[in-house]
Amino acid sequence: MQSPSLDGQSTDVLAAANHPFLWACALGVFVVIIVQSVIYIRAARKAAPSVGLSGSQLFSAYRSGAVAAIGPSLAVVIVAVALLAVFGTPATLVRIGLIGSAAFETGAANIAAGAAGATLGGDDYTQSVFAVAFFSMSLGGAMWMVATLIMTPLLKRGEDRMEKVNPAVLTVVPGAALIAAFASLGIGEVPKSDAHLVTLVAAAASMALFGLVAAKAKMPWLREWGLGLSIIIALAAAYFSHTAGLGPAA
Amino acid sequence: MSTQTPPAAVATGMAAFDRTTSRWGRLTMLIGLVVSLSGSVYLGFFSGLDIEPSLLFTGFAVVASTFFVIWLVEPVTYFPILGPAAMYQAFMIGNISNKLLPSALVAQANLGVKGGTPKGSLAAVMAICGAATIHLTSLLVFVGILGTWLITVVPPEMMEVVRTYISPAIFGAVFVQAVMTVKQVRPVVIAVAIALIVQLVLVPAVPSLWLAATGIVVITTAVVAWFARDRRAEKKENTLAE
Numbered sequence: 211m212q213s214p215s216l217d218g219q220s221t222d223v224l225a226a227a228n229h230p231f232l233w234a235c236a237l238g239v240f241v242v243i244i245v246q247s248v249i250y251i252r253a254a255r256k257a258a259p260s261v262g263l264s265g266s267q268l269f270s271a272y273r274s275g276a277v278a279a280i281g282p283s284l285a286v287v288i289v290a291v292a293l294l295a296v297f298g299t300p301a302t303l304v305r306i307g308l309i310g311s312a313a314f315e316t317g318a319a320n321i322a323a324g325a326a327g328a329t330l331g332g333d334d335y336t337q338s339v340f341a342v343a344f345f346s347m348s349l350g351g352a353m354w355m356v357a358t359l360i361m362t363p364l365l366k367r368g369e370d371r372m373e374k375v376n377p378a379v380l381t382v383v384p385g386a387a388l389i390a391a392f393a394s395l396g397i398g399e400v401p402k403s404d405a406h407l408v409t410l411v412a413a414a415a416s417m418a419l420f421g422l423v424a425a426k427a428k429m430p431w432l433r434e435w436g437l438g439l440s441i442i443i444a445l446a447a448a449y450f451s452h453t454a455g456l457g458p459a460a
Numbered sequence: 461m462s463t464q465t466p467p468a469a470v471a472t473g474m475a476a477f478d479r480t481t482s483r484w485g486r487l488t489m490l491i492g493l494v495v496s497l498s499g500s501v502y503l504g505f506f507s508g509l510d511i512e513p514s515l516l517f518t519g520f521a522v523v524a525s526t527f528f529v530i531w532l533v534e535p536v537t538y539f540p541i542l543g544p545a546a547m548y549q550a551f552m553i554g555n556i557s558n559k560l561l562p563s564a565l566v567a568q569a570n571l572g573v574k575g576g577t578p579k580g581s582l583a584a585v586m587a588i589c590g591a592a593t594i595h596l597t598s599l600l601v602f603v604g605i606l607g608t609w610l611i612t613v614v615p616p617e618m619m620e621v622v623r624t625y626i627s628p629a630i631f632g633a634v635f636v637q638a639v640m641t642v643k644q645v646r647p648v649v650i651a652v653a654i655a656l657i658v659q660l661v662l663v664p665a666v667p668s669l670w671l672a673a674t675g676i677v678v679i680t681t682a683v684v685a686w687f688a689r690d691r692r693a694e695k696k697e698n699t700l701a702e
Contacts, residue, residue, distance in 0.1 A: 218509040226503060235499035239492055240596055243553055246488035247589040250549065253480040254582045260473020261578040267571055268586050274570045275563035275587025279594040282559035282630060286595070287602045288622045291610045299607060304496055307599040309554040322519035338511050341503045346519040348500035353524070353531045355493045358551040359486060361532075365539045366482075382689050383682045384576035385642035386651065387540045388565070390681035392638050393648075393655035394674040395557055396631040401660065409625045413632030421640045434566055440633035441626075448625035449618075457624065 218338035226337040227298020227344075236300035239308055274434050281438025301344050309351045322346035403458040405451040413444035474578045478544065481585070485548030492552045533675030540682065543581040549588045553595065558630045562637065563591035569641045647685045654680050 216226055251272075258268050290306045297305065297319070305315045322343045328334040396414075399406045420436030423429065451457070503509065504516045534556075535547065541561065542550055550556045564575075567587035573579040602610065639648050655677045663670050 216507055216509055218511060226507070226509070229503065229507070231502050231507075232499040235495055235502075238495040240600070242488055242492040242495060243592055243596060246485065246492075246549060246552070247592050249484045249488070250481060250545070250585050251589050253477050253484075253545075254585050256480075257473045257477035257578075258582060260469045261582060262470075263571075263579055263582055268582065271567040271571060271583040271586035272590040274567035275590030276594045277590075278563040278566040278587070279559055279591035280598075282555065282562060283591075283595045283598045284602075285622060285626045285630070286555055286559065287598050288614070288619060289626065290599070290603045291607050291614065291619070294603070294607050294611055299604060300499065302607075303599055303603055304499075307554075307595070307603060309492075309496060309552060318523045321522050325519045325522040326515055338509055338515075341500070341507075341509050341511055342516055342519040345500040345504040345516045346523045348497050349520045350523045352493050352497050353528070354534065354551050355489055357531045358535050358547055359489060359493075361535045362539065362544050362547045363482070365536065366544045369539075369544075378689070382647075382686055384540045384580075385574070385644060386647040386685035387537070387678050387682050388561070388575065388638045389635070389642055389647050390651040390655065390678045391537060391541070391557065391561070391674060392631055392635040393651040393681075394659060394677035396628065396635050397652075397655045397659040398663075398670075398673060399628040399631060401664070402628075406625065406628045410628040410632040413629045414636045417633035417636040418640075421636065433569060437562055437566065437633055437637065441629045444629035444632060445622060445625060448629065449621045452621055452624070 216337065218336060218341075220337050221333070221335060223335060223337055223340045224295075224298050226340055227301055229300075232298070232300035236304045239304050243308070277434040278437050281441040284438075285441065297340075297344070301347075305344075305347050305351065309354070315347050315351070318347045318350045319343040403456060405448055405456040405458075408451040408456065409444045409448040412447035413440050416440040416443045470578055474581075477582070481545035481548065485545060489548045489552050530672075530675075533672050537675050537678045541575055542584060543576070545581060546584050546588055549585070549592070553588070553592050555595075558627065558634075559595065560588050560591055562630070562634045563587045565634070565637055565641055569637070644690075646688060646690060647681065650684050650688060651677070651681045654684065 216229070220226075254268060255265065258265065286307060290302050293302050293306055322345075323335070323339050325346075326339050326342045328336070328339040396410055399410055417436055417440040420432055420440060424432035424436060504511055505513065535551070538550065538556060538561075539547060542564070546560075546564070550560050553560060564584035564587045567583045567590075568575060568580050571579070571583050573583050575581075575584065642648075658673050658677050658680075662676075663673050669676070
């Protein structure tokens with residue numbers, strides 16, 4: 211497995227980043243997710259009749275989820291491709307594509323490279339600096355899973371207790387939490403630049419339009435595709451306002 | 461199909477589902493954790509790069525001091541929306557707010573089921589599996605296989621625009637989707653008001669809070685929405701049920 215080109219001082223980062231062992235681990239994560247999905251689908255099919263969902267309704271949920279993910283997945287792909295030159299393919303696949311998100315991972319890698327006294331993609335970006343950045347991203351990403359593993363059973367217990375006290379909790383809180391999450395994430399984009407505001411409003415307006423048309427004209431497929439279409443329209447608006455000079459100051 | 465399933469059958473069916481998903485969900489996530497770490501551990505410690513271990517841990521310590529709040533806040537934030545089973549999927553597959561939640565939401569809206577109910581949980585789990593299928597395939601094909609070629613053909617300005625503006629593009633659309641699914645005015649007004657205050661007043665005043673901002677908004681909204689809920693509607697439902 212020892213690749214002859216591994217040398218801490220070398221700036222040929224991709225020789226280390228595309229190491230066969232890293233490829234094997236990246237594909238391993240893909241396999242784990244596939245296995246988990248198969249187990250979950252089987253469990254859901256078993257439970258469906260008892261809650262009054264038919265097999266075709268389950269499949270329709272699967273299909274809706276898949277179609278709705280097309281737009282966001284392609285966006286992730288484009289961001290990931292843009293980062294290939296910095297992190298190599300295996301690290302990009304696992305860190306940006308799966309587990310984390312581009313925002314956290316590039317942030318973490320930047321910070322870690324800075325702690326090692328270098329900048330990502332700079333003249334001092336050596337194989338060693340990549341190794342430090344990759345280790346920090348990976349361990350950082352692992353902390354999310356550790357937190358999930360520890361906290362989910364505790365949160366579940368809390369939820370069960372709440373449900374006994376007042377079942378209305380479960381009809382009010384999830385919806386409110388969902389709307390709050392996206393209100394906050396969306397409004398958090400506004401201070402970044404006028405073009406961010408334009409993009410946000412364009413996305414919201416086109417989604418509202420698609421939603422209304424889907425409901426009025428009874429076209430449920432439009433609700434699935436509406437998300438991807440809205441993202442494309444919003445990115446077109448972003449492109450024009452960005453080139454018009456409304457983007458963030460460089 | 462019947463929607464008049466007796467409550468006891470629902471309870472046993474969901475109990476089996478919860479058992480399977482919590483046992484296997486946790487186990488697969490643990491394996492995913494180890495596999496995803498081992499590449500970087502190999503490169504950092506055993507590959508002959510000859511890196512001071514202290515350098516590796518300093519890197520992580522700096523990252524941890526920046527992000528540890530999110531590690532704690534995000535699971536709490538998404539738990540009420542995802543439910544326990546989907547938690548083990550979501551935090552391994554990643555891109556939760558920009559991909560998995562929208563998928564779960566669309567699936568629930570199309571079936572006309574609500575989050576937090578047994579039907580809603582099953583719909584969310586299936587939708588996340590569907591999203592994972594698309595996501596893994598597109599990553600393998602477009603990044604894993606074609607990535608190095610795509611770099612050379614996609615215009616750099618396009619990559620720049622997508623990278624800079626993808627978040628507002630997704631969040632704006634999904635916010636509207638969420639409003640249309642939940643179909644209640646009160647939580648929307650409360651959430652937007654609190655988000656405006658936290659993101660545009662509180663965070664600029666105390667910048668170190670930005671990492672926890674969404675967690676603060678979600679938890680505050682959940683509490684306020686609970687106390688300000690429409691009790692008349694609740695009573696009406698109760699009398700109807702009787």
